[in-house]
Structures are given as structure tokens and as C-alpha cells.
Amino acid sequence: MSTRQDSPQLQEKGRLPANNNPAQQKQVPWYKKLDWLMVTMVILVPAFAGLSTIWVPFQKKTKIMAFFYNLMKGFSITGGYHRLWSHKSYSASKSLQIFLMLFGAGAGQGSIKLWCREHRAHHRYVDTDQDPYSVQKGLFYSHVGWIIFKDDPNKIGRVNVEDLKRDPIVTFQAYYYWQLFLLMAYIGPTLIAGLGWGDWLGGYIYGGLLGTALVQQSTFCINSLAHWMGDQPYGTFKSARNCFIVAILTLGEGYHNFHHEFPSDWRNGVRWYEFDPTKWSIWLWTQFGLVSDLRFFSMNEINKSMLQASQKQLDLQYKTIQWGVPIADLPVMLLEEYYEQAQTRHLILIERIVYDITEFYKIHPGGVGLIKSGIGKDATRMFNDMYKHSNVALNLLASMRIAVVDEDM
Template sequence: MPPQSETVQFVDNKNKTESTTKSTKDTDKPEIWWANAILFISYHLIAVVGAYYYWPNNWRVWMLFYINWQLGTLGITLGYHRLWSHKSYTARMPLRIVLAIMGTMGFQGSIKWWVLRHRLHHRYTDTDSDPYSAHRGLFFSHVGWIFLKSHYPKMENVDQSDLNADPVVRFQHKYFIPMALTYVLLLQPLIGYLWFGDAVSGFIWGGIIGRVAVWHCTFFVNSLAHYLGDQHYTLEVTARGNLILALLTNGEGWHNYHHSFPFDYRNGIRLTDWDPTKWIIYALHTFTNQVPSIRRIPDKDIEKASKRVISHKSGLPVVQVDGEILPVVPKSEVKKIYKDTKCVVIEGYVVNVDKFAEEHPGGEGIFRAYYGGGDCTAGYLKLNRHSEYARSLVEGYRVAKVAAE
């Protein structure tokens, strides 16, 4: 059940991981993992044939598919990814158990198996040691890596001590295969039979097609999220941000930010960014005792990263202002460079007001006419009496200095 390995063993050695395979000989040509390839292809064939012969004739079948798809996807995003891979929040035992069950529904291997490879991906992004490196092509990063037997020499550099110490992770790792098979082969047909009198449709749409949907939505993050979209926070890796992928993956599509700040519980940092995973974590933290703490990157660090990217993209000269490195933008180029952004010019600096415009006492309307690099200095100086704090806030969101011409 992709991606799940029987050839890789994990051995604790002073909080590190060693990776071994049945064949210890390194070869330049990777070995095809036939069992995994056959299983993966068979799943898709069953999905296509099953959809043709058992196309849903009532809303309950569609609902079963949707619920299974979403619960499996959230098991990956909430549990495998943001909790266990990056520890972006803490969770109490009841929630950890629920997330482990939901992660099993994703049918992507155990928590331990998934997390170790994901940590390897972040540590060696876009290199030969990246399990699903984008530099090896779109097909490989999406599903091609599933067809090859696992051999990761640098896995020894990935810490697994926290996973070994977690009883939920240990239990799920030990019993993942029987849990996953029970879910697909027994539970889904049973639900289909009891809910709408059709066990086969329950198996096809809840067990098979639902798993295929979870797989590809997850794999899109490995593949398309490294090819399509914007890079606002780092240019050092291929990761990009993409709204369409965010819609398909419960918020994982804001991938450039995630690779810049992987420990943040958010992937979409703005309130309006589509990131249901973030909203669920925040709601559990705010209204329950199941998420005692969340990790959030300070706005100033995010702004610094954004400034560096703007500077690199522009190829403009830079200047140091109050310890910050800012690109110097010719006045005639400001509106061209900052078109379609919530940036305005205030006292000779380009300021990104996206973070505080809606909270401004005068309302966002005082900025809206100047979005895209317009100069609102006159209004800033004459129409408002700004406190020292307000002025320092503006200084913190400067992204460039405007050069006099």
C-alpha cells in the first residue's frame, strides 16, 4: 500500500536512524519494487473499473467517498505532517489516537515510515538524497519514487527518537497493515451495506477510490507544488505556493512558505489563505484542551524572508536601513514591480500593509486606492496622528527603499 516499505529497517543508534536494505550493494541503477508497483497499479485499475460499473446512483455513496477522502487527507496533514513530522503543535493522547486512525485511512504507510522520509525530504530538498526530488522530474516526484525499492544512505542523519518514544506511533507502526486492510476490506463494505444497502459500492468508493484521491492529493504536494506557483519566502528550493493545490490538499499547497518555515502550524499565513488544517489546529487550541501549544513564526521573520526574496528577484542594489537589508527601487519602477500587491509608498519606502491594513483604525479603505505601489505619504503625515508604536509597525513592514530620481 503505497508508500509502505518492507525492505527498510529502522535501528535506533544514539537518537539516529540507520537504513539497511536486503541488498547492501549500492548500484547506480535503482531496483524496481515490483510488489509495490503491482499493488499501486492494481488499485488504480480497480478504481477505474469500479467507477464504470458502480457509478453512484444516490448521494450517500458520494458522501461516503467525500468523508473518506477528507478524513484520510486530514489524517496526513494534521497528523503525519504538521504534528509528527514538524511538531508544529502539541497534542494530548486522545487527539493523537484519533489522528493516528485518520492517518491510517490515508493508506500511505505508518506514521514512522512517512515521517522519517518527510524529514529526509526537508533536510535534503532537491538533492539526490531527497526521496521525491523535483529535480528528478515531475513523474518521479509524483509517483515514480513509489516504484523503486527504498535505499536512503543519509537516513542515519534523521532523528527518530521522538517517534520511538511515542506509544501511539509505536502501536500504529506495528499494526499498520492489519489496521489499514481492516479499514478498506471490512469497514467500508460494512458501512456501504448498512448505510445504503450496497457493500460493493462501499468498498469501491469508500475503500478504493477514496484512497486513490488521498494519494494523489498528497503526492501533488511532492510534485506540482515544486513546479507551479509563486515563491514569496525562499528561492533556495523549488517549493512554490499554489491556491489550486491548497484547495485540493486542505492547505498544504502554500508550499513555499512551508519550506521556509516548516515548524509553523500554518501553511497559509493570512487569515483568508485556504488552509483548513490550520483552522482546525487553531480551533482545537482555542476551544479545547487537546492542543496545549502551537508554534507560530513571528511576523518580523516572515517579512525579512519576503524582503530577501524581493531583493533577489529584482536584481536591484541594496541598502542597509536600521540593520535591515532593503533593495533600492527606482521611483519609476515601483508600480511595475509591486503591481497586484498590497504595497504602498510611505515616506520614501515601499511598505507591505497586507498584515495590518484591515486592523487599521481608519479602515483598509485608506490604503486601497494606493495598492500596487501608490504613494500615500501625504495622507499618512497629514490625515492621521500616528503613535510611536504605529510608526515602528510601518517600519517593520518596509520591503524596499525608493531611489530619488
Template sequence: MAAAPVKKPNDSSLPSSFNDDIQKQKYINKKQSHAGNEAWWMNGAFVIIVHIVSLLSFLTYTADRKTWVMTFVICQLAMFGITVGYHRLWSHRAYEAELPLRVVLGLLGTLGFQGSIKWWVLRHRLHHRWTDTEHDPYSAAKGFWFSHMGWIFKRPHYPRMKLVDASDLNADPVVRFQHKYYVLLALSCGLGIPTMVASLWGDALGGFLYGGILSRTIIWHSTFCINSFAHWAGEQLYSNEVSARGNLLLAMMTHGEGYHNFHHEFPKDFRNGYRLCDWDPSKWIIFTLHKLTNQVPNVSRVPENEVRKAMVNMEIIKAQEKSKKYDWGIDPSSLPVITYEQYKQKQEQEGKEWILVDEYVLDVSSFKDDHPGGAKILKNYYGKDSTKAFHGGLNDHSKAANTMTAMFRVAKIEKSQKEE
């Protein structure tokens, strides 16, 4: 459903007393904000009714075993229509599909009762472009409930929708046809066909209640989990710039869509489960059609090098976060700067147990007795430059030893001062 057009500042609805341009704009912004919080009663009522009927059907009606099987099959087909069709094909153009396959995917996606391809795709592209912001249709930043279902009950107001490219959707005859006749197609495929099929074994009512209504609720929540759970719990192996995460349980519930962190970082890749062990049936279907048929001429993969770089970047970020838990010594920029002569005088006149390594003055008084080479070695370098001895002249110290020296820093000697 398209958002209501925003009225311009010269709208006749503006009070005549609004002569100041700034005040006019504030008034318009307030109206827009109110419109964004307006309840979407018709949409909300439909969703609530479907949930109530689904629950009552499950509790009060015993469907035929064949009806249960049909309902399961419908759920799987509809989910693949969303994941393989609506999402990876039309939303992200992660692969190319010939007309027969697009027709099939369009019909399967219609079973999902989630709006037309065009309606669904435009909002999903908006979600990716402004993830976690006020322009995200189901922003996780607004809370778990809102991202899961709450957005359904708010009348849509997307001022940046005009920035989303729809040219490819408008050029696709399958998308145009499905969008034009969506309501008729959804009612026929989602309610009529399950009822007629189940009537073949004498359970037309069960076909309507289970294959038509209950399956809608299951499919909805499976998809909604990607907007909520996939932005709430799981791993961030490829990026932490947005809330998207990934986990195996969600992937198993959504035919591979659960690896959401990879998907948000590399949305055009036909895989959501990038790793070989990742559960991603949607990826397997696309790849099989690509290899064994002419229906998928091309698939898109992000270069391996880019994926590896993203993973390394996250490892670095996690290491940096972990490093904050430990004491790494005084920040070098906060150390007092002294001359080399001052350093020597401190030792000679005040008896400071100081040594010099790499321009840093180290107070080793608390460490001398624990020095692996003994305190005597350290005493030999009090008031002297022990840099060469530290770095191989006497002993080529380990990385841990280098790190430990930062704990003993008390001053810094500029290189030019030292040389003087």
C-alpha cells in the same frame, strides 16, 4: 521501508583486482547509483492494481448513495489525518497534541494508506532538508512525473536518512504502535471498516470497492499533487530558493496544503495559508482545537516581522528581475575616467555639448531640444559643473530625471581630480 545498508570498501563482493582506494570508491558509488534506480516491483504493482480496480469499480459498479457519502467522508477524514497529523504535527511539530488527539490523528492518517507515521515523516523531513536535490525522495528537479508518482516505483535509497532526527518519533507511543502494526491497522481501517459499514445498508461490495479502494486512489493523488503541482505552478510570495509554489486551487484540493511556498519557507508554522483569506481548513481545525479544547496546548507561528521581510525580499527580487528588461544606461564601471580639465577642453576645443552632474559627464546633444526647461539652460552649463544647479540650485530634479541622466553618461571624473 528502510534503505538497504551501504557496503563498505572492504566488502568481499569487490573484485580482488581492486587494489586502488579510488577505484574501490568508484565501484561502490556505481553500485549505489544502480541501487537508487532499481525498480520497486512489489510497491509499484500494488499501486497499479489499486488504480486498475478503482477505475473498473467506477466504470462497472453502481454503488449505493450512502456508499458514495461514506466514501466522501473517508476521503476527507484521511486527508485531515495526513495534513493535520502526519504533516503538521509529526513531520514539523507545528503544534503540540495530547495523547487522545494523537490517537485519533494516527487512525485517520492510517486511512490514507501512505505508510506509517514514522515512514512518512522521515522521508518528508528529508524532502525539506534537501529540496530539489538528489537526496530529495520526490525531487521536482527530476520531473513532474517523478515527483508525482514516479518515485513510488523506485526502490528507496536514502544515504542521508541517518542525518534526519527521529528521536521524537521513537519517543511517541502512538507512532511506535502504529509503525509496528501498520499493515494490520491499514487493512482493517482502510478496507475492513468501509466494507462492514456499507454492509449495514446492503452494499458491502460497494463499501470495499469505493470506500476501500477508490478512496485510496483519490487520497493518494491529492497528496501527490503537493509533491508535483505545488512545485510546478503557482505563486512564490515568500521565497524563490526552491521550486515550492502556492495556489488556491491546490489548497482547495488538499485541505490547505497548497500554499507550499510559505510552508517551505516557514515549515514549523501551523498555518500553510498565512493570509486571512487563504483557504486552509487544516489550520482552522488546529486553531479551533487550540482555543476550545485542551488537546492542542501550543501552536507555532513565525513572527509577523519575519514573514513581512520575506515578502519584501521577494518583491525586491521580482523588481530586480523586471528591471533587467529595460536600458539603464552604461555601467559606470565601464566609463572612461578623465580629468576635469580634459572635460573642459573637450567642450571648449571640440564644441562638445557636455555637462557635469555628480562626477558624470553627460552628452546632452540628443536631449537638449527635449529638455523641459529649454535648451538655453543646458547651454549655460556646457563645460561646467552643474551638480548644485541640478540638485536644487536651479531645479530639484525628480527621480525620473536622475534616472534619465544615466542614459547620457560618456565619462566619469574622479572626485579628487575634479577638486584639483
């Protein structure tokens, strides 16, 4: 997500020239690093709008308008900026592209070109210094710090955005971004409420200022909370996580672990029951012929990732369990030595493995007499033929092994 607007250098070259002057690289106080335009847009303006609610009534018609108007902004970011332009998850008609471009501008998150450049860098360099909003730099930084503090654009990893530069709708929006932003973010809802039912101020405060701020904060959560809370059912190599709560806050983008493993899939909540209204909206658009060429991964590939991630977690848990001395690490004992030591110790031999059952034979579920009958003998047949032992019995037995018999020595 981005609220920065393209500078001429970024538009032409993709980044600003590096500052290699050591004298200018001295530590600068944090407050001097603030980008006051961004501070105003994402902190001061929403704060003013919040205070305004004390004296500006929230009319019912304005509530309905503000909800749906800003919902369109949200879908224009999740379904447009993100899944359509950043990842090319589907093809959209020109009319839908124009709609998403206009309401996306109203979300106050910068142009499509800049937003996608930073998001593609996020995916390519996730969790590194070249990730523009890496959660490794802290939750606050990934949520809003990377926006309100000036940063060197050269730190952002390079990505290919040639497709966006050739897109006339994208280039049009980049050129007229500020005009479109003011029109769609503030003027639009003000005019609707004002001309519709005379609530000019309510439309401006609730539909414009507060609505835009809420859409921004929703998107910020994808960069921060979606990399911080939840589980990782599809892959553990990246910080992205799946979280139902974050999905509610972000119109379905909370299944972020899935998304980082399968970024070009048009879905985030791949299961039918997962909360992904952006997916539902894209599906609905297909029914009206506005969307085609949905890109997706087969369930076979998705299940592969789930099994691999589960196996990795199981392997980590496996290492925390005491399974007994590995057979390869057991000392070698001659068969004669086994018989000799079994005269004074409670030893039993099963499939060439020697077990010391001193602490166990008295509590054997089958009775003391049964297990004592195998002490000092080769009890392989008795153990295998008596009945099929459970995993618990096998695991407990493995914890008692002390040697392996080499009959060839």
C-alpha cells in the same frame, strides 16, 4: 509522503546495508526496478476501482460517506502525519492522536514512523540526491516514481526520529500497520455503507479503493506540484513554491514555499484569506481542547523573509537593466577639458559629472532654449533649483554620463 512499510532493517537500524559489490551495481532494466507491491497499491488497484465505476452505481448516501470518510484520511495526513508528528507544530490530546493515527493508516501511505523519517529527510536535504523525493529528478519521480521504483535506502539522508521511537501510539501503529490499513482503508467504509444502507460494493469501491487512491494522489502533489508550480514569496533557495491551485488539491499544503521557510509553523496559508483547511481544522480542535501549544513565527520574521526574497528578485532584475556607466568607471576629465570639448559637443556639467546630451536636448520637455543655456557650463544649480526632477529624468540623465571632472588635478 510514503506508501512504503517499515522493513525490520529500517525499523532497527534506520536503513539497509549498502551494496558495495561492483558486479551487482550493473545497469538493471527499468521494469526490473519496479516494486510490484507499490505498483499494485498506487496504480493497479485505483485503475481497477476506476473501471468498476462503470457498473457500480454511486448512491447519494455513499457519496456523502465517501467524501467525509476520506476527508478525515486527508486531514490525518496533513494535520497528523505532517504538521503534528513530522514537525511538532502543536501538541494533541491522546484521543486526537489515536484518531489521526487510525485514519492516517487508512490513507495507505505507510506508518507514521517511516513517513516522518522520509519527510524530515526531505526537508533537511531538499533538492539533493539525499532527498527521497527530490523534484530535481523530474516531476514524475517526485510524484510517484520514487514509490514504485525500488531505491537504495542508504541514499536517503540521515535524520533523527528518536522521538517517534519513544511514542507508544506511533510504535503501535508501526507494529500493526497492515492490519490497521486494511481495516481503515477498505473494511471501514464497506461496513458503514453496507450496514447503513445496504451498499456494500459501493462502500468498498468508492469509500475504500477510490477514496484511498485520491488521498494518495493529493499527497503526492505536495511532493511534486508544490515544488514545480507557483511563486516563491518567502525564499528562493529551495524549489518549494506557493500555489493556490495546489492548496486546493492538498487541503492547504500548497503554500509550500512558506512551509519550507517556516516548517514548524502550524499554518501553511499564513494569511487569513489563504486556503488552508488543515489550519482551520487545527484551530477548531483547539476550541474543543484537543490541541494546545501551537507553534508559529511572528509576522515580523515572516515579513523579513518576504522582503529578503523580494530584494533578491529585484537585484536580479536590476542586473538586466542598463543604468549607464557606473560613476566609478567613468574616465576622468579636467575642468578645462570639459570647457574646451563643450565648444564642439553638446556637453553639460552637473555635480562634477559630464553628460553628452546631443541626442536629447532637442526633445527636452522644458524646451530647447532652456537646456541649451546650460551647455558648456556648470549647470548644477540650474538643474537642482529649477524643479525636482522625476526618477525617469534622473535615470535618463544617468544614461548620458561620459566622464567625471576632477577639479583637483
